[in-house]
Amino acid sequence: xxxxxxxxxxxxxxxxxxxxxxxxxxxxxxxxxxxxxxxxxxxxxxxxxxxxxxxxxxxxxxxxxxxxxxxxxxxxxxxxxxxxxxxxxxxxxxxxxxxxxxxxxxxxxxxxxxxxxxxxxxxxxxxxxxxxxxxxxxxxxxxxxxxxxxxxxxxxxxxxxxxxxxxxxxxxxxxxxxxxxxxxxxxxxxxxxxxxxxxxxxxxxxxxxxxxxxxxxxxxxxxxxxxxxxxxxxxxxxxxxxxxxxxxxxxxxxxxxxxxxxxxxxxxxxxxxxxxxxxxxxxxxxxxxxxxxxxxxxxxxxxxxxxxxxxxxxxxxxxxxxxxxxxxxxxxxxxxxxxxxxxxxxxxxxxxxxxxxxxxxxxxxxxxxxxxxxxxxxxx
Numbered sequence: 001x002x003x004x005x006x007x008x009x010x011x012x013x014x015x016x017x018x019x020x021x022x023x024x025x026x027x028x029x030x031x032x033x034x035x036x037x038x039x040x041x042x043x044x045x046x047x048x049x050x051x052x053x054x055x056x057x058x059x060x061x062x063x064x065x066x067x068x069x070x071x072x073x074x075x076x077x078x079x080x081x082x083x084x085x086x087x088x089x090x091x092x093x094x095x096x097x098x099x100x101x102x103x104x105x106x107x108x109x110x111x112x113x114x115x116x117x118x119x120x121x122x123x124x125x126x127x128x129x130x131x132x133x134x135x136x137x138x139x140x141x142x143x144x145x146x147x148x149x150x151x152x153x154x155x156x157x158x159x160x161x162x163x164x165x166x167x168x169x170x171x172x173x174x175x176x177x178x179x180x181x182x183x184x185x186x187x188x189x190x191x192x193x194x195x196x197x198x199x200x201x202x203x204x205x206x207x208x209x210x211x212x213x214x215x216x217x218x219x220x221x222x223x224x225x226x227x228x229x230x231x232x233x234x235x236x237x238x239x240x241x242x243x244x245x246x247x248x249x250x251x252x253x254x255x256x257x258x259x260x261x262x263x264x265x266x267x268x269x270x271x272x273x274x275x276x277x278x279x280x281x282x283x284x285x286x287x288x289x290x291x292x293x294x295x296x297x298x299x300x301x302x303x304x305x306x307x308x309x310x311x312x313x314x315x316x317x318x319x320x321x322x323x324x325x326x327x328x329x330x331x332x333x334x335x336x337x338x339x340x341x342x343x344x345x346x347x348x349x350x351x352x353x354x355x356x357x358x359x360x361x362x363x364x365x366x367x368x369x370x371x372x373x374x375x376x377x378x379x380x
Contacts, residue, residue, distance in 0.1 A: 011034045024174075056342065058342075066368040071373050084378075093186070122186060123196075149206035182198055235289055241297065258279075
């Protein structure tokens, strides 16, 4: 039996480019919404041309963020094209944009203007710093907001230079908060008949994700700094050196996980050591704890210790490279890696939406659109 998609029938006008906005609208497309991507005539989304890897003239970055959409070329400043946009807005349920605040006012495409004409429209804005405040008018990228949010000052190893999280975490995170807000607004509209303005930002996402650190600091904890793989809240809870690599060990949870770890490693004396008596003690003495654990772990390879700790019911995992992960049986079992037939390029790899429904489908199988492929069709 063919299952339907949860957002079938929802129409989304997509005025986004780069990462946060396009990923938000791709998730909506994966869930079944009809997403029409508005692009600059002859140019399109900036990410169409940003490499380093290209397939049939389109960047891997663009292909990753825009499946399931249609593309129409429209100039927001053109009178004729603006009339077309007005017609599309009359059909749309949702508009998503990730421009600087008030950038769309000159085109009459800001929320206050559109709310008067389309009171059922849900309007989602994803920005760097939010719609108000001294930084609101500034542009921002994932890396710059990682720096300004305090996140980058906490990433990396003690004594080393600051480091960024090696994915556009705040872009993807704010995109998902946008999706959450849109779906909540759709449910609210179902009850009230009214649309609304959904706002989120990369800075808000960073601070939400830092909430444990923020609350701990405000309640008297130390200001967090870089700690490598070490947790500031639990110990042992980091990557420890083995004979052939590193093994992440979580010796804090479950029933007496700390005691189980000590016994499995032949370090029963540590469970009686006052430096490590409680989790708080172990956090304070995490470096001394690392020395003790690595003195044993470094004697054998990661696979050996993984088996030993699994037998002791202590959570652990070897640090793997991406190529190893993609070859793993678990990833194959989850069927996460797909291929989409891209026009002119053949099969192109894609990662499906990591959500599975028992009564609905997720992740459309329509490839990213060619620029202007739907100029004559629109929403269809």
